[in-house]
Amino acid sequence: MSTATLPNPTADDLKQARRLSRKQGLFAPDLLKSALVRAFVMLRPDILWKNPVMFTVEIGTVLSIVYTGVKVFAPGSTLASLGYLVALDVWLFLTVLFANFAEALAEARGKAQADALRKTRQETPARRLRIANAERTPSGTLAAWHRDPEAFTDRISSTQLNRGDLVLVVAGEFVPGDGEIVEGVASIDESAITGESAPVVREAGGDRSGVTGGTRVLSDAILVRLTTSAGQSFLDRMIALVEGAARQRTPNEIALSLVLSTFTLIFLVVTATLWPMARYAEEYMANYLGAAGLKSLGTDVPTLVALLVCLIPTTIGALLAAIGIAGMDRALRANLIAKSGKAVEVAGDIDTLLLDKTGTITLGNRRATEFRPAGHFAAAELGRLAALASAADETPEGKSIVELYRRLPGAVDATTPAGSKFVAFTAQTRMSGIDLPDGRNIRKGAVDAMLRHLAQTGGVVPPQVQEQVNAIASQGATPLLVCEGNRLAGIVVLEDILKPGIRERFERLRKMGIRTVMVTGDNPLTAKAIAEQAGVDDYIAEATPEAKLAYIRKEQHGGRLVAMMGDGTNDAPALAQADLGVAMNSGTQAAKEAGNMVDLDSDPTKLIECVEIGKQLLMTRGALTTFSIANDVAKYFAIVPALFAATLPWLKALDFMNLTSPVSAIMAAVIFNAIIIPLLIPVALKGVTYRPVGADALLRRNLLVWGLGGVIAPFVGIKLIDLALAALGLA
Structure with a gap:
């Protein structure tokens, strides 16, 4: 089969599509159109039942519309009373529609990203x-x-x-x-x-x-x-x-949905009992107080539905799904692919962060800077042995050893003889080298591994070598030992450089209450020196896959959530064990399968962005939940006194807002309850402003800004709507 004519986008097409999907605003016309159509589709009960709060609102809206339809044909109905009922029905319907629109808009943004990727x-x-x-x-x-x-x-x-x-x-x-x-x-x-x-x-x-x-x-x-x-x-x-086709609700999202459902059920029971109570109050006023003809709004089904909708947490119920979808979208815009919403959410709860030293804390690509011979070996001879041992080493460190030797005065050809056998580096042996055809074997590797090798082969280590190793390590450099057979040839010094600003980034994490742990294969002295320079809280020296796994399990047994990044097959067990495992896109397939998040940029420092995105998701959900509950408290004082003011005059004392009429109070509360949802959609999708502060400071800010704001906003909004209704003659 010939495939020469198969369509394929050019690189410029792909970059342009990606760029456009990133720059698309919250309310781009194509997104709005798609979201609006989807909002009507989501009115189907088999879709909406997954959101118990809004499903309850939809059922109440249907009952209200049926009640209004019956009243249209009932004798004695006035145009004013029918207008009130129809207006309530419209705003109740808009409440459901706005909630669907919020989730649909979040989904539409994700689909726009998917369209760019699909190319x-x-x-x-x-x-x-x-x-x-x-x-x-x-x-x-x-x-x-x-x-x-x-x-x-x-x-x-x-x-x-x-x-x-x-x-x-x-x-x-x-x-x-x-x-x-x-x-x-x-x-x-x-x-x-x-x-x-x-x-x-x-x-x-x-x-x-x-x-x-x-x-x-x-x-x-x-x-x-x-x-x-x-x-x-x-x-x-x-x-x-x-x-969003594969999106599953996160544990926290499910737990919050259960809490909201419980609130809804409680208020449903309370509201349902108001109807017989209102009827009893009317009969009591008529029979015992002689106040015949008094009619409470509490016996109208649309009014009771309006009361229920205003009391249940409709705001957060409408925006909850959109917040979760937007969290995954923000991760994608940072070139992070979360395999589930749980991964993004867990990032916000992380207590301990494991980061590789090379490429994350340091610039990586350590370079050989010096040969320090031991015993009777000369520097040039040590360099030649190190270069032979590194001939098959494709790592930047291995290549730098060969380059350093070639620059030495008096360097000779270090081409490997025919018939040589290379010994590859493994995480278990932590050394590599070459077996020459003449029977000699040359090895280079970490200090502890090489000392064990010399001990096993009957070699002798000069006493001054340990002092040199300690001196090199204390300066933050990495010593590698080189031996020929059972003779120590000397030390290769590898130097690394800290990334600019890395210490400040760790300080930001510390303010967020997150411990940072550096993982390195270096010896403890080198690890300690670099850890102090970088400002990390702890370090794992001479790290093996087993050591990483053991450290993660120890932290988890202490009740802490752990995040780490990795790119190699030997990182896969630790990535799978960690609560948040971020794999590099350039890494092996085993690492990408084991992690629950993939960094498309293959930037190890992206782990810090993961945490910030997760924190922002949790902050957004917490802020809007606080705002929604505070809203409900304020709406209670606006609507309940007006509801029974005609039947129970003493409730008028609680109507400190001095609204125009009971009808106006209820209408204003329902209208405010509906329009606050689309007004908060940008907050749900963009997220609240992230600040690296502790939990206590975050809670105080949450209560001050979103709690107090959630109480004040309904009073101001409902009063303004009441005045507008009065000015239009609709109160």
Whole structure:
């Protein structure tokens, strides 16, 4: 099958779509149109019942409309009384519609993001190797393909690819699916996913071997083993999450919904008992006080429904879902993909933050700066041994050792002899090296690992070496030991640099009550020095996957929520154990599967943004909940005294707002209750202003701004609406 004519967007198209989706305002015309249509669709009971508060309002609205319909044909009905009933019905209906509109607008923003992302998953041509599903990659695959492209690969559509297939991607082509590079290195344009125009380098081996379907190779060629089948890629799942199709309510959201449902049920019972009480009060006034003809508004079904709607927490009930959806949307705009709303919410409750030293706290790419020989070895000889041991080391540290040796005076050729066997670095051994054909073996690695190796091989460590190691480590540098056989050759000094402003960022987290923990493979002295410079609260030195996992479990057993980031396969257990695991998009598939959030920018410091977004979500929900409950208290004093003022005159003393009439008071309260929902939609979607303060300060601010504001706003709003109704002659 030829796929040369399959449609595919250009890189500029993808960047433009991503840019437009990011810049789209809250009330863009296309979003408003889509949300309005969806708001009417959500009136269906099978959809609205998931929101118990608004479902109750909808049922009450239907009962009110039926009551009004009956009154239209009832004898003795006046135009004024019918106008009052119809007006109540309209505003009750608008209350439900505005609530649906808030959630629909949040969903529409997510769908706009998904539309931009969907352009990246269109069918693309793929070059599949004819040895697909091979467990091991043939050596020299790229070289063989260059010699005979057509005989070596099949050209098929990306929709026909399966997990495990090996595909070749060359410069100018799009990666057809998620996978890991098994051979080659290339510059890749990830702007379609991240929105960043700067290309990134991805290469086989290490923790930056992951590639995402829809990204474009700019240079060279790579061999990729696919880790997902068509339709199951990371991008497919991301689109489903962004659209809201896969969104599930978070535990806190469910708990708050239950509380709101309980309030609704209580007020429903209270309101239902008012009707017989009002009838009894009317009969009592007529039979015992001689006040015949007095009629309370409390016996009208629409009025009782209006009372119920004003007393139950309709404001937060209407905006609760929109707040959760908007939280995921804000995470996406920060290039963070949350696999569920729970991940964003948990980020706001984090107590302990684990961060890798290299690339997070420091600039990464540690460089070799000095060779310190031991015993009878010279600096040039030590450098040559270190360079041979680093010949197959593709890490920046390994490459810097080779470069440093080449710059040494008197350096000779350090090409590895034919027949040499390389020993790869592992998290367990924490050393690497080379076995030469003449029987010699050269090793380099962490101090503790190398000392164990020397002890096992019968070597002797000069006494001054430990002093040198301690001196190097105390300055924040990292010492690596190099040995030939069972003889210690010396120390390689690796230096790292703190990221600018990192200490200030940790101070912000400390103000939020979050402990920061640095994770590093360095020895304790080096770790302590860098931890003090960076201002972290704790550190894990000589960290292994088991050490990270044990630390996380210890924190969790103490009742604390833990977040960490990672990009390698060895990080997967800790990412899965952490309450919030953020995986790098450039990392391995195992890391991305284990985490519950993926950073598209592959920026380790993004973990701090995760926490801030989660905090903002919780702050927004708390602020609007406080405002809603305060609103209900104020509306109670506005509507209840007016409701029974005619039957029970002494209640007039509670009507300190001095509203024009009972009818006007009820209408004003219902109108205010309806219009406050769309007025608060921008707050729900944008979130309240985030400030890195402690819980006590946050609670005080919440009560002062949103609590007091929630009490004052209804009094002011209802009074203004009452005056407007009186001016229009509708009171």
